[in-house]
Amino acid sequence: MIFTTKNKTTPYSRAAGKVLAVLFWVAVWQILYMIIRQEILIVSPARVMQRISELAVSGEFWTSALNSILHVLWGFFFGVAAGVLFAVLTSFSKALNDLFYPLLSMIKATPVVSFIILALVWIRSDHVPAFTAFLEVTPIVLGNVANGIAKTDCGLLQMARCYRFGVFRTVRRVYIPSVMPYFTAACTTGMGLAWKTAIAAEVLANTVLSIGGHIYDSKVYLETADLFAWTTVVILLSVILERMMVSLMKKIGKRYNVTL
Amino acid sequence: MEIEIKHACKRYGDTLVLEDFSLKLPQKGTVCFFGPSGCGKTTLLNCIAGLVKLDSGEISGVKGRRFSYLFQEDRLLPWISAQDNVAAVLRGGKKQTEAEAARWLRDVGLAGNEGKRPEELSGGMRQRVALARALAYGGEFFLLDEPFHALDEKTKSEVISLFQKKTPDTLRLFVTHDRHEAEQLADIIYVLQGPPLKIIKMITKF
Numbered sequence: 012m013i014f015t016t017k018n019k020t021t022p023y024s025r026a027a028g029k030v031l032a033v034l035f036w037v038a039v040w041q042i043l044y045m046i047i048r049q050e051i052l053i054v055s056p057a058r059v060m061q062r063i064s065e066l067a068v069s070g071e072f073w074t075s076a077l078n079s080i081l082h083v084l085w086g087f088f089f090g091v092a093a094g095v096l097f098a099v100l101t102s103f104s105k106a107l108n109d110l111f112y113p114l115l116s117m118i119k120a121t122p123v124v125s126f127i128i129l130a131l132v133w134i135r136s137d138h139v140p141a142f143t144a145f146l147e148v149t150p151i152v153l154g155n156v157a158n159g160i161a162k163t164d165c166g167l168l169q170m171a172r173c174y175r176f177g178v179f180r181t182v183r184r185v186y187i188p189s190v191m192p193y194f195t196a197a198c199t200t201g202m203g204l205a206w207k208t209a210i211a212a213e214v215l216a217n218t219v220l221s222i223g224g225h226i227y228d229s230k231v232y233l234e235t236a237d238l239f240a241w242t243t244v245v246i247l248l249s250v251i252l253e254r255m256m257v258s259l260m261k262k263i264g265k266r267y268n269v270t271l
Numbered sequence: 272m273e274i275e276i277k278h279a280c281k282r283y284g285d286t287l288v289l290e291d292f293s294l295k296l297p298q299k300g301t302v303c304f305f306g307p308s309g310c311g312k313t314t315l316l317n318c319i320a321g322l323v324k325l326d327s328g329e330i331s332g333v334k335g336r337r338f339s340y341l342f343q344e345d346r347l348l349p350w351i352s353a354q355d356n357v358a359a360v361l362r363g364g365k366k367q368t369e370a371e372a373a374r375w376l377r378d379v380g381l382a383g384n385e386g387k388r389p390e391e392l393s394g395g396m397r398q399r400v401a402l403a404r405a406l407a408y409g410g411e412f413f414l415l416d417e418p419f420h421a422l423d424e425k426t427k428s429e430v431i432s433l434f435q436k437k438t439p440d441t442l443r444l445f446v447t448h449d450r451h452e453a454e455q456l457a458d459i460i461y462v463l464q465g466p467p468l469k470i471i472k473m474i475t476k477f
């Protein structure tokens with residue numbers, strides 16, 4: 012016998028709700044386009060899709076997308092690694108915490124374009140996007156992970172000490188599960204930030220064969236359709252990469268018995 | 272080796288919890304610290320466990336010795352099962368530690384709950400998991416901070432007799448503010464007051 016449930020949040024209805032929300036905003040976009048009717052200011056959703064499909068048949072499109080993904084991933088991974096490393100160092104040494112505090116505050120407060128322009132002076136321009144993404148991701152991960160370490164239950168740490176867990180077991184059984192939710196939140200924020208930063212750096216550095224490079228060109232030639240198309244590509248890639256990362260995090264969480 | 276507390280001083284902010292506190296403990300048996308909440312009993316246990324550092328004075332006979340601490344709260348790892356919580360304090364292969372943990376859980380009357388996480392257990396059951404963990408770890412002495420307060424009378428007396436059976440010839444330092452518990456369990460009762468912590472009476476059974 013089949014029972015109908017009154018619970019409306021089945022996976023299907025939730026997915027349908029999400030699709031409807033996206034369609035709603037595309038409709039808003041379409042209406043705005045119909046009111047303004049100037050291709051140089053706003054492009055229709057249909058035109059953007061058409062432009063993307065035109066671009067997607069060229070090899071250059073895929074190389075550019077891949078290059079940008081690589082910029083983002085390099086910056087992201089080194090940022091996460093450095094963030095975790097510094098979080099551990101500064102959490103367990105007050106001297107190091109005091110030493111790095113001003114540097115981190117400085118990095119957080121500096122406008123990202125200043126770093127991009129400085130980095131252009133310092134290093135090869137095709138390394139600038141990953142480098143600046145790295146600079147932006149590091150403090151986010153550091154802050155969140157350090158906060159997670161600080162919020163680890165003292166009672167559990169005392170327990171681990173009494174029962175002589177040792178460093179390895181304390182980290183594995185107490186710290187990692189406690190910090191995991193903070194780390195995941197940091198990675199999600201960091202991934203979005205890495206995209207924004209890397210693309211901004213690509214535009215300013217005008218790196219060849221990258222999404223940012225194409226956005227730069229669209230600005231120079233006032234190709235609003237291209238700007239919309241490449242921006243849409245960035246959004247899609249960013250969402251896909253974030254989803255992949257979240258599911259990876261869930262797998263890692265499971266290993267440490269944490270439901271994320 | 273006997274545990275001896277010599278001229279211990281400990282201050283928290285404006286409160287002097289231990290002031291020139293000295294006490295020599297026997298090698299084995301159940302010693303009960305009986306006193307009102309907040310008199311400094313828990314601080315005393317934490318000092319003996321080495322979790323809290325004394326401002327001055329010393330505690331001898333503890334260093335390097337293995338002991339179990341049964342805390343007032345269960346302090347179980349919330350992300351793993353009851354069995355894994357007990358196995359976490361054991362050394363050895365996964366199969367062996369799991370089997371041993373399951374045995375201890377059965378002894379405290381929790382057979383069938385091995386796979387449950389702390390959040391799926393009642394307060395009393397969690398206390399018993401914590402007890403199983405302490406027994407599994409073992410040691411030369413035991414520190415117990417009102418560990419049975421969440422248990423009903425029947426379970427309490429079962430658990431207490433099991434605990435005494437499983438830890439013969441050890442020293443058990445036991446904090447409570449339950450007179451009945453103190454009288455039932457202890458060989459020596461120190462009646463305490465504070466802060467600062469003071470022994471106002473010592474009752475020896477036998």
